[in-house]
Amino acid sequence: MxxxxxxxxxxxxxxxxxxxxxxxxxxxxxxxxxxxxxxxxxxxxxxxxxxxxxxxxxxxxxxxxxxxxxxxxxxxxxxxxxxxxxxxxxxxxxxxxxxxxxxxxxxxxxxxxxxxxxxxxxxxxxxxxxxxxxxxxxxxxxxxxHGLRHKERLANFLLVRASATGELDITQQQLAQHLGTSREVIARLLQNFVAQAYVRTGRGRITLLDPEGLSQVVTGKQA
Amino acid sequence: MxxxxxxxxxxxxxxxxxxxxxxxxxxxxxxxxxxxxxxxxxxxxxxxxxxxxxxxxxxxxxxxxxxxxxxxxxxxxxxxxxxxxxxxxxxxxxxxxxxxxxxxxxxxxxxxxxxxxxxxxxxxxxxxxxxxxxxxxxxxxxxxxHGLRHKERLANFLLVRASATGELDITQQQLAQHLGTSREVIARLLQNFVAQAYVRTGRGRITLLDPEGLSQVVTGKQA
DNA sequence: GCGCTTATGTAGCAAAAGTTACATAAGGTA
DNA sequence: TACCTTATGTAACTTTTGCTACATAAGCGC
Structure with a gap:
């Protein structure tokens, strides 16, 4: 013991x-x-x-x-x-x-x-x-x-599970597993977020740049 | 009381x-x-x-x-x-x-x-x-x-909730509400089932004709 | 029967998600 | 450094789902 x-x-x-x-x-x-x-x-x-x-x-x-x-x-x-x-x-x-x-x-x-x-x-x-x-x-x-699209669920996940400094140590594969979809879908969505400067991606890490923007995604107000 | x-x-x-x-x-x-x-x-x-x-x-x-x-x-x-x-x-x-x-x-x-x-x-x-x-x-x-498509969930629902005689008294609208989708999607899927003689549809009623077929749909073995 | 309400049947297009197939890059290690 | 493994970036294409718009039909009350 x-x-x-x-x-x-x-x-x-x-x-x-x-x-x-x-x-x-x-x-x-x-x-x-x-x-x-x-x-x-x-x-x-x-x-x-x-x-x-x-x-x-x-x-x-x-x-x-x-x-x-x-x-x-x-x-x-x-x-x-x-x-x-x-x-x-x-x-x-x-x-x-x-x-x-x-x-x-x-x-x-x-x-x-x-x-x-x-x-x-x-x-x-x-x-x-x-x-x-x-x-x-x-x-x-x-x-x-039931109610949210992958885009919205992903944004929500990032917001909820990011550290205080806005970082998540997680691979896209793991993200895909959690949301019950494939890595490619996650990559596509993340690239979208990157293009809008909501997040920055790195190897095994995601950094939030604009939590405000992300929460608007969750509620469907933003792409 | x-x-x-x-x-x-x-x-x-x-x-x-x-x-x-x-x-x-x-x-x-x-x-x-x-x-x-x-x-x-x-x-x-x-x-x-x-x-x-x-x-x-x-x-x-x-x-x-x-x-x-x-x-x-x-x-x-x-x-x-x-x-x-x-x-x-x-x-x-x-x-x-x-x-x-x-x-x-x-x-x-x-x-x-x-x-x-x-x-x-x-x-x-x-x-x-x-x-x-x-x-x-x-x-x-x-x-x-997470794991099933609407087609599969619908087939499953029909099987689980049909009466002993293979009948369900339910409207397509109610089915759509349960699965969290729209009536049109349900109608489309049901027409598919009708075409394969898995079910018969009526006003506010669905009759199972081929439960075997339906259960194959659930497991993804059949269209 | 007639008209009203509710339910179903269908089509067509738009959006989202799934799939396949590679290219590229980051880190670790011999 | 070169090599290997693991992770990410991207494109093209298919399937599924969502949405809009009507046509048709069944039941009900008058």
């Missing part, structure tokens, strides 16, 4: 009863995985609740023509709600999960999690909140996929 | 403690609404948990160009999970809700629901299950929107 990062560092741990803490420390398992490792395959049965301690997980679907589309990311401190989902309903996992960088994951076995859920209010709370937030995120995503 | 349909008829009521039943019968409110009534507007704050007793509710989003897209339906006996979602996170409602036919809805005020959630295991259970199932549904939908 790595000393530096365990479940005890997560916010909800503080609110557990001593019995709960005990159960958790005895039952939880820790896993480390490297970038690009696939943690779960679609249709796999889920053995417990996953919680990310370090790194980042990417949850994605793969369509029949082989295109990937990122559904969401799981950041440190977050629980993989999809696994909860399966755990409470005995469903098979509905997507793929892969590590995006070196990532450490704690696994709480299904039986233990269900017991904690019955005993501990903080676990109930965590569960319902996590599920709720996921529902909200998914609805937003669905909304966007 | 209508005598014929109350919360006491729903499955989870049986598992409530007598205190819980008491609280519920005192606090719940009943509303009737007619077809096409809009129950909730996007961005409205949610005053409680909604449960459908009779009829059907449609949850939908509206994109910037005015197109609607049905996210899900809420059938009798189901709880509107979106409202739970807001209720536990103090979020604003993320979509529109309208009655599709004469519908009766029970409302459990937010404070009461939260209290029941703390006291009653059956309510915790109902909540987590409902949220989980919604997550699953939304993911499936997102998956389809």
């Amino acid at each position: 790595p000393a530096q990062k365990t479940l005890t560092h997560l916010p909800f741990y503080t609110d557990l009863s001593s019995t709960g803490r005990d159960l958790l420390s005895k039952g939880a398992k820790y896993n480390a995985c490297e970038a690009a490792d696939i943690i779960l395959h679609k249709g796999q049965s889920v053995s417990g609740a996953y919680m990310v301690l370090r790194g980042r997980l990417r949850v994605y679907s793969i369509s029949s023509n082989g295109n990937e589309a990122t559904l969401t990311w799981i950041e440190p401190g977050e629980i993989c709600v999809f696994s909860l989902n399966c755990l409470f309903n005995n469903l098979l996992y509905p997507a793929w999960v892969a590590a995006e960088k070196d990532t450490e994951v704690a696994t709480i076995p299904a039986a233990l999690y269900r017991e904690l859920f019955q005993r501990e209010f903080s676990v109930q709370d965590l569960t319902v909140h996590s599920l709720s937030i996921l529902v909200f995120r998914l609805m937003e995503e669905l909304d966007q996929v | 209508p005598a014929q349909k109350t919360l006491t008829h729903l499955p989870f009521y049986t598992d409530l403690s007598s205190t819980g039943r008491d609280l519920l019968s005192k606090g719940a409110k009943y509303n009737a609404c007619e077809a096409a009534d809009i129950i909730l507007h996007k961005g409205q704050s949610v005053s409680g948990a909604y449960m459908v007793l009779r009829g059907r509710l449609r949850v939908y989003s509206i994109s910037s160009n005015g197109n609607e897209a049905t996210l899900t339906w809420i059938e009798p006996g189901e709880i509107c999970v979106f409202s739970l979602n807001c209720l536990f996170n103090n979020l604003l409602y993320p979509a529109w809700v309208a009655a599709e036919k004469d519908t009766e809805v029970a409302t459990i005020p937010a404070a009461l629901y939260r209290e029941l959630f703390q006291r009653e295991f059956s309510v915790q259970d109902l909540t987590v299950h409902s949220l989980s199932i919604l997550v699953f549904r939304l993911m499936e939908e997102l998956d389809q929107v």
Whole structure:
């Protein structure tokens, strides 16, 4: 068990009863995985609740023509709600999960999690909140996929995920995967943005030059 | 309060403690609404948990160009999970809700629901299950929107929602709304299906003639 | 039946997205 | 530096979707 990062560092741990803490420390398992490792395959049965301690997980679907589309990311401190989902309903996992960088994951076995859920209010709370937030995120995503064009979704993505200095370290291939389209389409759209001086492109990097312009693209006011 | 349909008829009521039943019968409110009534507007704050007793509710989003897209339906006996979602996170409602036919809805005020959630295991259970199932549904939908063409989504929709005798009572306009596209596109696709003798169209009705053929369309094996 | 409303059938063009096929460039490494 | 891998830039072309504009038809009330 790595000393530096365990479940005890997560916010909800503080609110557990001593019995709960005990159960958790005895039952939880820790896993480390490297970038690009696939943690779960679609249709796999889920053995417990996953919680990310370090790194980042990417949850994605793969369509029949082989295109990937990122559904969401799981950041440190977050629980993989999809696994909860399966755990409470005995469903098979509905997507793929892969590590995006070196990532450490704690696994709480299904039986233990269900017991904690019955005993501990903080676990109930965590569960319902996590599920709720996921529902909200998914609805937003669905909304966007339905209502926006790729151009608009791309602009939105750039705005939302750029750093404070207006930079994103991401390849066009990754962008394409997230939006569920091909790299060529992304390149075409980005060239458009470059031509209008909204962004500057570099190898594995995009720099925002005119966030205002981009947000007008999102709302459909600008090309 | 209508005598014929109350919360006491729903499955989870049986598992409530007598205190819980008491609280519920005192606090719940009943509303009737007619077809096409809009129950909730996007961005409205949610005053409680909604449960459908009779009829059907449609949850939908509206994109910037005015197109609607049905996210899900809420059938009798189901709880509107979106409202739970807001209720536990103090979020604003993320979509529109309208009655599709004469519908009766029970409302459990937010404070009461939260209290029941703390006291009653059956309510915790109902909540987590409902949220989980919604997550699953939304993911499936997102998956389809990402990965399938309209032709394939339409074929899938027809297969999933046809009656046992292979009939659907639905207008092309409604189909278009669900898939988030225009009626003309649906008409074009349907004509295609008609030409291949997969379906027969009528006024407000579609009859499946060749479900096999349709399922091949879904998987992209057939035109 | 007549007229009104609602639903479907079709055509044609414009815009967006998907596909294929290469050229070019940036970084890392032997 | 030369070579190799990975990432980006571009063009041409196809397919799908979106949009506009009508024609036709079904059901309903009078």
